[in-house]
Amino acid sequence: MSKKVRVRFAPSPTGGLHLGGVRTVLYNYLFARANGGDFVLRIEDTDQTRFVPGAEEYIMDCLKWCGLNPDESPVVGGPYAPYRQSERKAMYREYAMQLVGQGNAYLAFDTTEELEEMRRELKVDEHSSVQYDHRTRKRMRNSLTLSADEVNDLVNAGTPYVIRIKVPENQTIVFTDMIRGNITFDSNLVDDKVLLKADGMPTYHLAVVVDDYLMKITHAFRGEEWLPSAPVHLLLWEYLGWIADMPQWAHLPLILKPDGNGKLSKRDGDRLGFPVFAMNWHDPNKNETTGGFREMGFMPQAFVNMLALLGWNDGSGQEIFSMDELISRFQISRIHKGGAKFDFEKAKWFNNQYIQQTADETLVALVRPYFLEKGHNPSDAMLLKVIALIKDRCTLLPDFWAQGSFFFEAPETDPTVVKDAKWNENKQMFFETWLTKLNEHADWTDIALEQSATDNLAAFGLKKGDIMLPLRIMLVGGKFGPGVFHIAELIGKEETMNRIKKVIG
RNA sequence: GGCGCGUUGGUCAAUCGGCUAAGACGCCUCCCUUUCACGGAGGAAUGACGGGUUCGACUCCCGUACGUGCUACCA
Structure with a gap:
């Protein structure tokens, strides 16, 4: 007779939920799900001197964000209540x-x-x-x-x-x-x-x-x-x-500091510039906030996937696993014995992979908050187009604003950056002429716009390469981003012309 | 100091005695792209050390070294 599998995660409500804690939850959860068992959350609040208000709710919020909800807990209850020591x-x-x-x-x-x-x-x-x-x-x-x-x-x-x-x-x-x-x-x-x-x-x-x-x-x-x-x-x-x-x-096994030696701690994150907690944690006693993966712009699925692989793998070389795959592949015998140093670069890579595999339609809701924060509330259709253009250069969710702000706000372009040593009278004249052409340009699509630019180059003895970078800086404000004519198409005639005018005067 | 646990490239790691030691991240080069990125093709980089056992050891055993954890009326 085999007993029903029951596992538990038993944190102390004393502060932020450490990455290692989340991994412990995850392994518990995977094992329980794989074996048709129960996953219990028990709060170990026996040290009254270390009690921190809000920490318990915070822990449960973290689990919820990660999609690792307990079957029994102080909040949902269960047959073995109470769940608070x-x-x-x-x-x-x-x-x-x-x-x-x-x-x-x-x-x-x-x-x-x-x-x-x-x-x-x-x-x-x-x-x-x-x-x-x-x-x-x-x-x-x-x-x-x-x-x-x-x-x-x-x-x-x-x-x-x-x-x-x-x-x-x-x-x-x-x-x-x-x-x-x-x-x-x-x-x-x-x-x-x-x-x-x-x-x-x-x-x-x-x-x-x-x-x-x-x-x-x-x-x-x-x-x-x-x-x-x-x-x-x-x-x-x-x-x-x-x-x-x-x-x-x-x-x-323990999760260790990326550099030096020892267990990964909150302070290492502060020092090295990455989060250690799942979500932002505000300590009411010290009145200070410590950053979390969620607020840094990680998708919970990526965060969880990354943690699963920190100390375990299925031996196949596969690194991207859905929760269901993790549940079916997870085996205790494949958990490592040795501690692993945490590598934030690899963590970001996981998030990038998840962004790339997430449908643009899904991304719309995920990235909208970052645009709202900047005072923009684009239509789904607009956001969808922007996402399609920039997603492959985004690793963390806030990158969508960093990589796409110029679709909504004219860049603060310093004209002298465009009019550098390579700038000349021909280029000036080209843009002036092209502006008048654009004004009457009917087919406002990237292909037609590119054709229009190319057609007008020869008259000034210019090659395409001569004007691409200046045009990019006028529209984008920097040397990055998707194709310039795609950008022109999306921001529209008026905005395109305004940005060019602003630089060439 | 004592005790426990661990040790494959810079990092994560595969290998369960046959290795010319996978793969991924990061790094470098080239291609693609008149931007950045993506993508593609390459490259540098690894078994802590010493003894055994064995036809054969990265794999097993023993030492040593190193790392790490604990050594609270904290978890």
């Missing part, structure tokens, strides 16, 4: 006490100062370990060293205490990771992690085990940074008597 507070204490009763955990009354002192004393040299573990717990103030009466008195007096796991001595803890295979730990080197904090809230270690069990999670994906605490979790599953129901673990 702060609302599950009472349950954790119950299990923590069960562990204490079994002798697998104990109460610790040590103050911060006492802990610091212990660590200071232990740190006699570079080689010393300063953990709260099987060696040190014997000298601390806890229910292992104190008599039952003393413990009761302290508790009754309202002395703050935490509950720590009692890690066994001389055991080899082995667990199997779906990506890395068997991983072994020496229990003597694992410390007695705090399970329940003095404020009654569980730490991640207790909460993740209790909730994964209660929510019937079958496969747990999380970042590689959790690997060192995996033995604690394994012990908890054992002690709580749930080992048969423990999910299969998959510790995902």
Whole structure:
């Protein structure tokens, strides 16, 4: 009998949603969809000191933007509600006490100062370990060293205490990771992690085990940074008597900084000029906004596709995958073990690919906001024509304005840029003459206009190459853009003539 | 420092013992285009190091080096 696949993404609502977080969501989502399973969003808000208002809604907005909506969450609910750990507070204490009763955990009354002192004393040299573990717990103030009466008195007096796991001595803890295979730990080197904090809230270690069990999670994906605490979790599953129901673990490789070393962080994005968060994040406490991929002009499909390939591939060499393809091709066995440095250039390439493969009609709605922002509200027909002309030179959505503004606004062309060293009387005369011809020109199409220009060149001893660039700069304001006569056709007779006049006087 | 995990071009990466080591991004050259881009054709650039195992090792094993993560009453 195989259980129904259930996976979860369990973020802390403390700030922007990191690219690596989105990838974790994505792998969860793909695995759930491929196996007909459920994808749960659980909010791990057990650290009240780090709570940031709005962060939870923000995370859900990000998931929505990415098209990775959970089947169960604090908002949509579900059979295992509540999905916010702060609302599950009472349950954790119950299990923590069960562990204490079994002798697998104990109460610790040590103050911060006492802990610091212990660590200071232990740190006699570079080689010393300063953990709260099987060696040190014997000298601390806890229910292992104190008599039952003393413990009761302290508790009754309202002395703050935490509950720590009692890690066994001389055991080899082995667990199997779906990506890395068997991983072994020496229990003597694992410390007695705090399970329940003095404020009654569980730490991640207790909460993740209790909730994964209660929510019937079958496969747990999380970042590689959790690997060192995996033995604690394994012990908890054992002690709580749930080992048969423990999910299969998959510790995902880290996403690293493009340059230098280390995990990719928000600061690296600021420093290197690219986003790290899925969407803009405004921190209400610091009152500062950090940029997101969405606002930078990424299409969610491209963003998701790019992330899927950062640490996974299907072995075929294919790089562009629709969500359905990702779902059918995704395999945990093909997730890499090693961390990957993030490459923003490649990320942009993905977006460019998506823009190119998106129908112009679809693009209309996607790029319109950028034109509205500049005070223009073109018709769909007009926008469609512009898109057709410029899409192959657009990588991010705002490029459509950068590459197409001159269709709507006359460029601020400095006449001296056109009338440079190569400018001469013949060119001046050509444009003056051509202007009068244009005024009567009936067939305002790019082909006819090009013909008209060519026909009038010879009289002034000019070649086409002599006037193409000047004309382009008059119409566009720079050395870029689609064919000049296409542009002339689109902006119309009056505007074309005005722009030429403006330069030649 | 200890412990865990990792290591194929600058970056992402294929390869599951036969390699003259794919492909993509980026970079360079040329063609196309009297602009820019797209597109096309080329090019430079890779197995960390040392030992094994094997007819044969990028692939397996062991060391070393390097990188990275953890080492909180944060997740």
